[in-house]
Amino acid sequence: MSVRDLTKIFPGRGGGHKAVDAVSFELEPGGALGIVGESGSGKTTIARMLIGLESATAGSMSVLGRDRSRPARGAAERRARARELQIVFQDPYTSLDPSQSARAAVDEVLRHHAAGAARAARADASTRSRSRSGPDPRSAPTKATGPTSGSDPAIDTRPDADSNTRPVTSPSTNADPRDARARQTRLEELLDQVGLTERQSHARPRDLSGGQRQRVAIARALAADPAVLILDEAVSALDVSIQAQILNLLVDIRARTGIAYILISHDLAVVRQLCDSALVLRSGRVIEQGSCADILDNPAEDYTRALRAAVPVPGWRPPQH
Numbered sequence: 001m002s003v004r005d006l007t008k009i010f011p012g013r014g015g016g017h018k019a020v021d022a023v024s025f026e027l028e029p030g031g032a033l034g035i036v037g038e039s040g041s042g043k044t045t046i047a048r049m050l051i052g053l054e055s056a057t058a059g060s061m062s063v064l065g066r067d068r069s070r071p072a073r074g075a076a077e078r079r080a081r082a083r084e085l086q087i088v089f090q091d092p093y094t095s096l097d098p099s100q101s102a103r104a105a106v107d108e109v110l111r112h113h114a115a116g117a118a119r120a121a122r123a124d125a126s127t128r129s130r131s132r133s134g135p136d137p138r139s140a141p142t143k144a145t146g147p148t149s150g151s152d153p154a155i156d157t158r159p160d161a162d163s164n165t166r167p168v169t170s171p172s173t174n175a176d177p178r179d180a181r182a183r184q185t186r187l188e189e190l191l192d193q194v195g196l197t198e199r200q201s202h203a204r205p206r207d208l209s210g211g212q213r214q215r216v217a218i219a220r221a222l223a224a225d226p227a228v229l230i231l232d233e234a235v236s237a238l239d240v241s242i243q244a245q246i247l248n249l250l251v252d253i254r255a256r257t258g259i260a261y262i263l264i265s266h267d268l269a270v271v272r273q274l275c276d277s278a279l280v281l282r283s284g285r286v287i288e289q290g291s292c293a294d295i296l297d298n299p300a301e302d303y304t305r306a307l308r309a310a311v312p313v314p315g316w317r318p319p320q321h
């Protein structure tokens with residue numbers, strides 16, 4: 001992912017409020033970048049622009065070499081983008097359907113992507129057969145371009161741009177039993193990968209703990225098979241031992257799948273555990289950027305030192321007065 005001069009000005013008096021000011025970064029495939037900063041420094045606004053929930057005032061971004069500076073047009077593009085970028089928020093409770101078991105919530109995403117792939121394959125085949133039977137093969141397109149119709153009820157597992165609601169289930173058009181078996185295998189794989197037990201996989205969100213709900217949200221995000229997962233304070237609300245479990249899980253998933261992370265956190269200890277590189281935000285501007293070790297061990301800025309000092313680390317004792 002490549003982000004250049006990303007800027008967000010929220011409208012308001014006196015020219016508005018510049019919440020994000022010319023932020024640039026690169027994220028390599030399989031990399032992990034931490035975005036840190038105090039409350040109100042612009043971290044979530046960056047995440048919201050990356051996933052298209054907020055439009056950027058200026059700047060550009062691309063993922064896997066494709067320009068993603070503009071909102072997606074049509075269902076096929078939304079689905080393609082969902083495979084590039086997914087997000088997990090602090091509290092998945094609001095984004096999980098209260099009536100859906102963990103298993104059903106993950107399967108919904110798998111079903112949607114399988115149905116989309118089947119539609120794309122059918123459209124591809126029909127384009128090719130049309131071009132074969134066309135009057136002059138030389139005038140036919142040499143390469144099938146895939147579906148262009150926007151009639152798909154595409155599920156983007158990311159929150160909806162307008163309502164921030166969970167996705168709507170689309171009826172599966174994928175009737176091939178081999179596909180159903182493959183989906184089932186993938187479902188079990190994902191539930192296993194995030195460490196949900198059989199019993200938990202049948203539970204509704206209200207019957208799961210915060211850590212278990214976060215596992216469901218991670219499994220749902222992974223079901224779209226994204227290249228990049230954004231974790232926006234994804235472990236902040238969990239108590240320390242559960243937080244450690246989820247962080248270990250994330251380290252493990254990255255090692256196994258090669259997925260890249262953008263970790264947004266005010267907690268430098270969490271960033272240190274998961275990330276290779278980091279950037280430090282203050283009032284929307286990047287004030288330090290580089291390898292995690294450099295920034296966290298040898299901060300150049302007092303602000304970063306203050307952020308570091310604000311984080312209790314193992315062995316930390318409250319100052320004695």
Ligand SMILES: Nc1ncnc2c1ncn2[C@@H]1O[C@H](COP(=O)(O)OP(=O)(O)OP(=O)(O)O)[C@@H](O)[C@H]1O
Pocket residue numbers: 010017019037038039040041042043044045046266
């Ligand atoms: N929709 C909005 N309209 C106007 N101002 C906004 C809006 N959303 C965010 N802001 C402002 O933009 C700035 C950055 O907010 P943002 O939520 O990105 O910060 P943050 O670093 O994620 O903070 P926190 O860690 O507290 O979540 C803040 O000053 C906030 O008040």
